[in-house]
Amino acid sequence: MKNLDKLPKIELHVHLDGSVRIETAMEILNKDIDDVKENMIAKKKCIDLNEYLTKFEYPNRILQTKENLERVAYELAIDLKKDGVIYAEVRFAPLKHLQKSLTKEEVVESVLKGLNRVDIKTNLILCMMRDMSIDDNKEVIYLAKNYYGKGVCAVDLAGAEAIYKTENFKELFELARRLNIPYTIHAGEADGKNSIISALDFKTTRLGHGIRINEDNSLVDEIIQKKVLLEICPTSNIQTNVVDKYDDHPVKSYYDKGILVSINTDNRTVSNTTLTSEYKYLMDNLDFSLEDIIKTNKYAIEKSFLTEKEKNVLLYEYENKLENYLKNIYK
Numbered sequence: 001m002k003n004l005d006k007l008p009k010i011e012l013h014v015h016l017d018g019s020v021r022i023e024t025a026m027e028i029l030n031k032d033i034d035d036v037k038e039n040m041i042a043k044k045k046c047i048d049l050n051e052y053l054t055k056f057e058y059p060n061r062i063l064q065t066k067e068n069l070e071r072v073a074y075e076l077a078i079d080l081k082k083d084g085v086i087y088a089e090v091r092f093a094p095l096k097h098l099q100k101s102l103t104k105e106e107v108v109e110s111v112l113k114g115l116n117r118v119d120i121k122t123n124l125i126l127c128m129m130r131d132m133s134i135d136d137n138k139e140v141i142y143l144a145k146n147y148y149g150k151g152v153c154a155v156d157l158a159g160a161e162a163i164y165k166t167e168n169f170k171e172l173f174e175l176a177r178r179l180n181i182p183y184t185i186h187a188g189e190a191d192g193k194n195s196i197i198s199a200l201d202f203k204t205t206r207l208g209h210g211i212r213i214n215e216d217n218s219l220v221d222e223i224i225q226k227k228v229l230l231e232i233c234p235t236s237n238i239q240t241n242v243v244d245k246y247d248d249h250p251v252k253s254y255y256d257k258g259i260l261v262s263i264n265t266d267n268r269t270v271s272n273t274t275l276t277s278e279y280k281y282l283m284d285n286l287d288f289s290l291e292d293i294i295k296t297n298k299y300a301i302e303k304s305f306l307t308e309k310e311k312n313v314l315l316y317e318y319e320n321k322l323e324n325y326l327k328n329i330y331k
């Protein structure tokens with residue numbers, strides 16, 4: 001497909017810390033390219049999610065000052081725009097960036113400042129972390145409440161799913177619901193159906209990955225009926241060894257069954273990918289047509305954490321840009 005990079009795109013699942021540019025890390029950490037690549041790009045096949053997560057140590061070292069947070073967010077916004085993205089929900093865990101005495105407000109504001117320097121619509125999803133205490137994670141929900149509608153649209157739960165089980169975080173989502181903060185939950189990636197059952201019990205409207213939904217057919221029926229969207233990240237799933245190779249990825253069968261799926265990069269640097277590349281993999285290996293890809297983008301708009309009014313505006317913009325794109329590729 002010609003100029004797939006120009007196709008308008010929506011991205012709902014991309015981590016700021018997993019998307020630090022290699023050149024930026026080299027400059028800030030004063031390391032050579034081989035060292036930085038080795039430490040920030042995961043192997044095509046890791047043993048599991050835990051090995052994949054070791055690639056976040058360098059980004060974490062970098063993202064401890066206002067300047068670096070702003071710069072990395074700014075550069076990510078540029079990269080998103082270059083990839084054809086017209087709306088992104090960028091996520092990161094504010095509590096991981098307090099090692100050099102920034103306040104969590106300063107962390108959020110620095111990231112917003114960076115994103116807002118580029119003319120692309122974005123919102124932040126603040127991640128709670130599985131390896132942090134319930135009380136600390138509650139702080140993230142209150143933080144999201146403070147910035148809700150002012151650059152923050154939701155919270156998430158991220159981290160080592162197989163070690164810290166989803167079922168243990170119930171009260172966090174009760175609090176988020178009470179405060180009217182939307183949320184998504186990483187579930188059904190490193191852990192299987194029980195994690196998804198918990199996330200659905202917590203009334204999530206989206207699942208980060210949810211790729212292991214096929215472990216239980218009744219769950220497939222349930223998410224179709226409840227219109228829960230799966231934030232699918234194909235390359236990341238292969239790296240974390242949840243899926244063997246692109247041909248084996250279940251995303252097409254989910255899509256064909258009527259599950260709402262959106263396509264995402266997860267981590268642009270750690271997974272060494274772009275949305276343009278992910279779409280190519282799906283078209284080359286899984287028989288996705290351009291129309292299918294467009295439909296997943298419309299699902300993403302529908303299940304984004306924007307207000308209804310904002311969704312209508314975004315859909316209108318998407319349709320316009322799409323029309324232009326199609327005119328250009330078929331002329």
Ligand SMILES: [Zn+2]
Binds near residue numbers: 013158186208
């Ligand atoms: Zn993720």
